Amino acid sequence: MVGNSGYEEKYCEFDTGRKDIPRQIEWVMDSEKNQAEAVVISYPSFLLIVNRNGDKNLFTYDPAIFLVAEMDGVRIITNSAHEMIQKLPKCVQNIFAVNSQEPSSFLFEAQKKYQEKSHQADEYLSLFRDKMDVAVDECIEAAAYEFCTETQKSLLRTAYFGKGFIPSHNPDEYMRILRILRVLNALRHEKIAMPLTHKQFSHLKAEVVLSRLVFRKHYAIAIQIAKHLKLPESWILEHWAYHKVINDKNDNEVARKITEKFKNPSVQGISFCNIAEKAHDVGRDELAIKLLELEPRASLQVPLLLKLGKYDRAIKSATQSGDTELVATVLLEIKKKMMLANFNIIIREYPMALNIYKKMMNEWSRTALYDIYNQEDDQKSIAEYHFRNALESDSLESNLPIIANSYTQGRKHVEAELCADTGKMLKLQKNVLTPKYGKIHQITFNGLSIHDTIKQLLEIGELKEAEKIKSDFKVPDKRFWWLRIITMSEKYKWDDLEKFAKSKKSPIGYEPFVEVCLKQNNLHEARKYILKCRDDRKAHWYLRAELWDEAADTSFEQRDINTLYAIQNKASANGNRMLLDKISSYIAALASKK
Structure with missing residues (x-):
């Protein structure tokens, strides 16, 4: 039944x-x-x-x-x-x-x-x-x-x-069946022995059929079918490479064959690192290293180099990639597995890695950073290290001799001299200036720069003490004059400022006098010093002071038509018809003489 x-x-x-x-x-x-x-x-x-x-x-x-x-x-x-x-x-x-x-x-x-x-x-x-x-x-x-x-x-x-008798016939199905039949006929060959029907092939999908071919080690036909059906072939080549790694005992020959296969432009997405890791898993480290040398992506290459214990190559690859995060990762990993002395020797060969390591240690371990400076005999960096520690521990004065000594050993004589001057100034502030003037004026000089120390002395009227510091610390005349005129203008001592201007020829000229007067909105005083400025600069300062008439007259005298145009634009907002007419006449006169 x-x-x-x-x-x-x-x-x-x-x-x-x-x-x-x-x-x-x-x-x-x-x-x-x-x-x-x-x-x-x-x-x-x-x-x-x-x-x-x-x-x-x-x-x-x-x-x-x-x-x-x-x-x-x-x-x-x-x-x-x-x-x-x-x-x-x-x-x-x-x-x-x-x-x-x-x-x-x-x-x-x-x-x-x-x-x-x-x-x-x-x-x-x-x-x-x-x-x-x-x-x-x-x-x-x-x-x-x-x-x-x-x-x-x-x-x-x-x-x-x-x-051919159907004008609008879509050939897609015809081409699809043609491609599939070529695949099925290849699979049905006695050497492959996979006689699938069209229904079975459609049910399994091409990817499953390819997987079965790879499992049976029919790599060549699997790659041809993948190409024919426009499917990725890279994973098939990877399996082929695994097979070679496991079964072919000649490292150079395996590396050569894999390179020849993978250099094809149509092959994309294959990682030499995956194959190298397979070689490492089966105990073929030399082959793994040869394959890693072919990997263009440092992010894939470096982790396996670390796993293989090839620290020098790992640092080299990471630094050549320019990826700072990758370099930092490598440094931290290597530091765990190497003696510190050997680690420092290796990283000194790679400036980029060394700089990144210094930056890391600057944030995490100052002691390790100091050790690097000592090994390199980097006296400038040692001095800066002591200087930073001194500032953070509020012990600058006691550490200045050490800092100066490091700068001297590093042949940084200017910095060493500055340290000496700073130490001298700190002692002067602490032992003389603050005790002498602090209580009287309710101020302190401790920790001020030479510039601010002189300015503060000028503000409290101690001119002789300020001049002495200028002399002792070799402060330039131009800076001292600037400090004096700024201080007098801020204290509104206009008569003293005028006497000072007449006392001797100014090393800084008279434009700074104009500037401090304008800063305090004193046009009357500013006029005095504009007259002392160079002729070609007077119009500029009259314009800054918004003294339009004087600016126009001076510009005309200097035959400066461009400044006249600038004055005309700024003065037009005032609506002064007489001024605008005068400027227009000046411009017309200068224009006619061109």
Whole structure:
């Protein structure tokens, strides 16, 4: 009895006529309808096929046979052959059935007659011309089900012939089936021995088929199929490379073969580091290093170099990449695994790494930073190290001799002299100035610069003490004059300022006098000193003081038409008609003389 799996429906009853027990029983499935179409029964020397209607077919086999049920049929495997039992697809029946009246059958015959150069080709075409698209589609579909390459070619040739009569035919399906058939035929070759049907290939997907090929070490055909189907091939090459690493014992030969394969421009996304790590896992560190040298990405190369203990190469690769974060990571990792003395020797060979390490230690460990400076005999940096510590610990005065000594050893004589002057000034402030003037004026001199110390003395009227410090610390005359005129202007001592200006020739000129007067908004005093300025600068200062009349007169005298235009623009906002007329006349006069 033949029925469904739940014994709820009986299809037919059939007597095999045999008393012995079958070796195997398998269903032939219709994958489209997901139901059984026939049952295949194997005996020691023959095969029995019974369909749902009770019809039978008997086949004799001399050797032993083995049945394998598939999603769309049953495979018959013997010692010397492989066969497939399937339900005949409707499209194939339409084309090859005897006396078929289907459009696809007529198209098949028309194409054959066309090849024979017979006029009957046109007669066949006239029978189904309005259904040409159906005929072409069925021929393409039927080709996918065929195992015989000659039948495939014949059906595809027929489809190509037919689609020439369809102006708007989309060739995508034709090209898709063509590509898949090439793949299926390659898989069905006896050396590959993967005889998939089109239905099975579509169900598994190309990626799964490629994985099976790689597992069987059919790398060449897997790569060709990936290229043909426009799928990534890099992962296949990686598996091939793993196989070479494990099985080929010649390091140079393995590295050469892998390089030749991977240098192809079409191969993208392959990491030499993955293969190098595989080499390391199987104990082939020298090969791993050779492969790492081929990796262009330092971010992938460096971690494995560290793992291999190649610290010098890791630092070199990281610094060449220019990635500061990567360099910092390498430094921290190496420092954990090396003696400090060896670590310092290595990083000194790479200036970028050394600078990054110094920056890190400056934030995390001042002691380690000091050790580096000592090893390098960097006296300037040692001095700066002591200076920073002294400022933070509020012990600058006691540390200045140490700082000065470091600067001297580093041949930084200017800095050493500044340290000496600073120490001298700190003592003067602490022992003389603050005790002498602090209580009287409620101020302190401690910690002030030489500049601020002189200014503060001038503010409290201690001119002689300020002049003494100027002399002792070699303060330039120009700076001292600036300090005096700034102090007098801030104290509004205009008479003293005028006397000072007349006392001797100013080393800084008279423009600074104008500037301090304007800063205190004293135009009356500013006028006095503008008259003492150079003729070519007077107009500038009159303009700064917004003294438009004087600015216009001076500019005219200097024949400076550009400044007159500037005055005209600024003065126009005042609405002074007489002034504007005067400026216009000046401009006209100068313009006429050009």
